[in-house]
Amino acid sequence: MAQVTIEHLGKTFSEGTEAVRDLSLEIGDGELVVLVGPSGCGKTTTLRMVAGLEETTSGTITIGDRVVNHLPPRERDIAMVFQNYALYPHKTVYENLAFPLKLRRLSKPEIDDRVRRSARLLGLEDLLGRKPRQLSGGQRQRVAMGRAIVREPQAFLMDEPLSNLDAKLRTQMRAEIHRLQRELQATTIYVTHDQVEAMTLGDRVALLRKGELQQMATPQELYDKPTNVFVAGFIGSPAMNFVGAELGRRDGHLEVTFGQQSLRLHESEARPGLEAYIGRRCVLGIRPEHLEDAALESGAPADRRFRGKVEVREGLGSEVVVHFQVEAPPTLTEDVRELALDVDAAALADLEREQQLHETVFVGRFGASTKAAEGDAVEVVAEHGALHFFDAESGRRISL
Amino acid sequence: MAAVGARARKPRPSGAERMILGRRLRVEGVLRFAFIGLFLLFLLGPLYWVFVTSIKPVADYQTVPPVWFPDSPTSIHFSAALNDLRGWTGLKNSAIVAGIVTVVSVLVGTAAAYSMARFRTGGKNLAFWVLSQRIMPPIAVVIPIFLIYRELDLIDNRFGLAALYVVFTLPFSIWMMYTYFRQMPVELEEAALVDGCTRWQALWKVAWPLAAPGIVSAAAFAFVFSWTEFLFALVLTSNEAVTVPVVISQFLAFQAAQFGESSALSLCAMVPALFLGFLVQKHLVRGLTLGAVQG
Numbered sequence: 001m002a003q004v005t006i007e008h009l010g011k012t013f014s015e016g017t018e019a020v021r022d023l024s025l026e027i028g029d030g031e032l033v034v035l036v037g038p039s040g041c042g043k044t045t046t047l048r049m050v051a052g053l054e055e056t057t058s059g060t061i062t063i064g065d066r067v068v069n070h071l072p073p074r075e076r077d078i079a080m081v082f083q084n085y086a087l088y089p090h091k092t093v094y095e096n097l098a099f100p101l102k103l104r105r106l107s108k109p110e111i112d113d114r115v116r117r118s119a120r121l122l123g124l125e126d127l128l129g130r131k132p133r134q135l136s137g138g139q140r141q142r143v144a145m146g147r148a149i150v151r152e153p154q155a156f157l158m159d160e161p162l163s164n165l166d167a168k169l170r171t172q173m174r175a176e177i178h179r180l181q182r183e184l185q186a187t188t189i190y191v192t193h194d195q196v197e198a199m200t201l202g203d204r205v206a207l208l209r210k211g212e213l214q215q216m217a218t219p220q221e222l223y224d225k226p227t228n229v230f231v232a233g234f235i236g237s238p239a240m241n242f243v244g245a246e247l248g249r250r251d252g253h254l255e256v257t258f259g260q261q262s263l264r265l266h267e268s269e270a271r272p273g274l275e276a277y278i279g280r281r282c283v284l285g286i287r288p289e290h291l292e293d294a295a296l297e298s299g300a301p302a303d304r305r306f307r308g309k310v311e312v313r314e315g316l317g318s319e320v321v322v323h324f325q326v327e328a329p330p331t332l333t334e335d336v337r338e339l340a341l342d343v344d345a346a347a348l349a350d351l352e353r354e355q356q357l358h359e360t361v362f363v364g365r366f367g368a369s370t371k372a373a374e375g376d377a378v379e380v381v382a383e384h385g386a387l388h389f390f391d392a393e394s395g396r397r398i399s400l
Numbered sequence: 401m402a403a404v405g406a407r408a409r410k411p412r413p414s415g416a417e418r419m420i421l422g423r424r425l426r427v428e429g430v431l432r433f434a435f436i437g438l439f440l441l442f443l444l445g446p447l448y449w450v451f452v453t454s455i456k457p458v459a460d461y462q463t464v465p466p467v468w469f470p471d472s473p474t475s476i477h478f479s480a481a482l483n484d485l486r487g488w489t490g491l492k493n494s495a496i497v498a499g500i501v502t503v504v505s506v507l508v509g510t511a512a513a514y515s516m517a518r519f520r521t522g523g524k525n526l527a528f529w530v531l532s533q534r535i536m537p538p539i540a541v542v543i544p545i546f547l548i549y550r551e552l553d554l555i556d557n558r559f560g561l562a563a564l565y566v567v568f569t570l571p572f573s574i575w576m577m578y579t580y581f582r583q584m585p586v587e588l589e590e591a592a593l594v595d596g597c598t599r600w601q602a603l604w605k606v607a608w609p610l611a612a613p614g615i616v617s618a619a620a621f622a623f624v625f626s627w628t629e630f631l632f633a634l635v636l637t638s639n640e641a642v643t644v645p646v647v648i649s650q651f652l653a654f655q656a657a658q659f660g661e662s663s664a665l666s667l668c669a670m671v672p673a674l675f676l677g678f679l680v681q682k683h684l685v686r687g688l689t690l691g692a693v694q695g
Contacts, residue, residue: 009527030470051590052593052594053594054594070600072593073590073593073594074593074594074595074596074597074598078594079594079595080591080594081592082587082590082591083587084585084587086585086587086590086591087591088586088588088591088592089588089605089610090610094430099592100596103595103596103597103601116685147591151595196404264596276550
């Protein structure tokens with residue numbers, strides 16, 4: 001296995017679309033890096049450039065210690081798993097696995113040995129004589145994995161390999177890929193639009209937007225310290241709540257005000273960088289899991305509470321997801337618009353309507369015993385460390 | 401459960417109803433078989449007549465009432481048609497011409513179609529332009545082509561004739577293969593490229609086998625077209641390069657129509673085409689790409 005380095009990579013298609021812009025990534029030996037982002041963010045294009053299926057416009061790609069920019073795919077020594085598996089329908093499972101080895105002119109016994117070893121690793125031994133059309137979706141997925149593994153390549157490239165499976169199977173195969181990757185110590189670039197996959201699989205996650213890298217970090221860091229509104233909104237489900245707010249100071253403490261309500265900043269949230277924003281507009285972000293029904297947290301201080309009106313209550317058994325309205329203008333930065341649009345055009349329309357009404361819908365994940373009912377007023381507590389602040393103009397995290 | 405209950409409650413037909421039902425079924429059956437019988441007669445009748453004429457003695461050709469089957473069948477027409485009247489020459493020329501046309505048309509057609517489907521060669525319009533070449537009635541170009549061929553010294557030349565047939569069959573081959581390659585998931589070849597194939601290997605080892613039904617259709621079309629083409633063969637060949645249809649037509653001269661000989665040779669000419677038909681049938685049915693990809 002080898003290290004993969006991408007430096008200042010750029011791709012402009014012939015019709016003028018700029019799919020990837022100045023992208024630099026380093027994937028360590030044996031590391032699994034996930035490229036994630038909304039559709040059209042350039043993640044698949046990047047992967048295809050690494051594979052050699054797409055030419056680069058600028059920048060260099062290095063696999064091991066070879067610059068591979070101008071090498072055809074077959075000379076790059078990489079294996080790829082495609083979204084639709086791309087198994088050769090006229091070949092049996094055995095022949096599918098043996099095909100890349102035959103092309104490398106390995107001896108018959110060696111091919112047989114490697115094919116059977118991979119088949120054993122993936123539980124495909126009984127299926128070797130079948131044609132792809134006689135396999136279930138999950139089995140096809142395994143064969144596709146097998147065809148990659150059998151090669152023992154420098155790196156694995158996976159293009160949304162699980163998106164064609166149903167939810168249950170996806171969870172199972174996700175764990176399987178995780179196990180295999182650890183076992184083989186395989187350098188892997190994994191493309192997905194599913195942030196849960198990104199968070200669970202990736203040693204590190206690179207979040208792309210419109211062909212530009214937003215942040216590359218461990219899943220935990222991505223969650224704790226999103227570099228901007230876009231990252232904050234993309235990672236986490238349900239997504240982070242955003243509201244237009246203003247920073248101020250009262251009794252020597254920093255305080256954030258949205259609409260008519262204020263929250264005092266906890267020590268863990270009061271960064272020096274915020275001082276510069278006093279009296280200025282900013283974006284306040286709070287994750288749903290950091291909100292709790294105040295009725296369930298009687299000890300919570302009054303300056304960490306705010307009120308809203310319950311719109312929707314979704315009981316999940318273990319918790320209750322509550323959508324509630326707060327009188328304050330939502331933020332409609334470019335990031336937020338794009339995030340909404342990634343969900344659905346209607347989601348963006350909703351946001352725009354809310355802005356006109358001067359209302360923001362928050363989502364909170366409350367304890368299962370909450371009594372909050374649709375139409376009721378509800379008092380909500382923000383946990384310590386829950387408040388994230390972003391620059392209203394650039395959307396960048398206010399750090400330091 | 402509900403469905404079962406409903407079925408159980410449905411009253412059984414009374415005796416009278418059953419009879420009506422039965423009669424209607426019988427009438428339908430009779431009509432269907434009558435229709436199928438007529439259709440078969442329409443299709444097979446002429447074939448039978450060709451066969452029976454080929455083994456009739458000369459005296460039985462045009463009797464009234466017709467001779468449905470001769471009392472003393474003869475094979476004399478076969479030997480006359482094949483040996484004395486250039487039948488073998490015609491068959492041999494036809495086989496050579498049709499063979500060349502089939503191979504060239506499929507190879508060139510596949511390459512062109514692959515290029516158009518995968519690399520967008522010729523943009524959006526080339527594929528349709530290629531197909532539009534079939535819109536022109538061939539007879540419109542008989543005279544210009546005769547003149548050109550005379551200049552090029554290609555008259556009565558098997559290769560000249562084959563080249564012309566390739567021109568005529570190529571649009572169909574290209575179009576046929578183009579649609580096949582277009583509907584074939586491009587990831588299959590990309591997987592092949594990553595697995596270690598060159599472009600040509602990807603075409604040869606992956607795309608080509610999957611396009612087999614299309615290739616077979618295109619080949620069958622090219623073969624049958626060249627095997628049966630009459631107009632250009634008549635104009636462009638005279639002696640050396642005559643094909644079967646031309647030879648057969650020469651049996652029906654002004655003075656004496658050699659019905660037996662022409663039937664015998666027709667029968668011989670039908671065999672390869674018929675054989676091909678059976679071969680092709682099997683391949684045309686199945687879509688090979690089934691199961692290649694998910695979703």
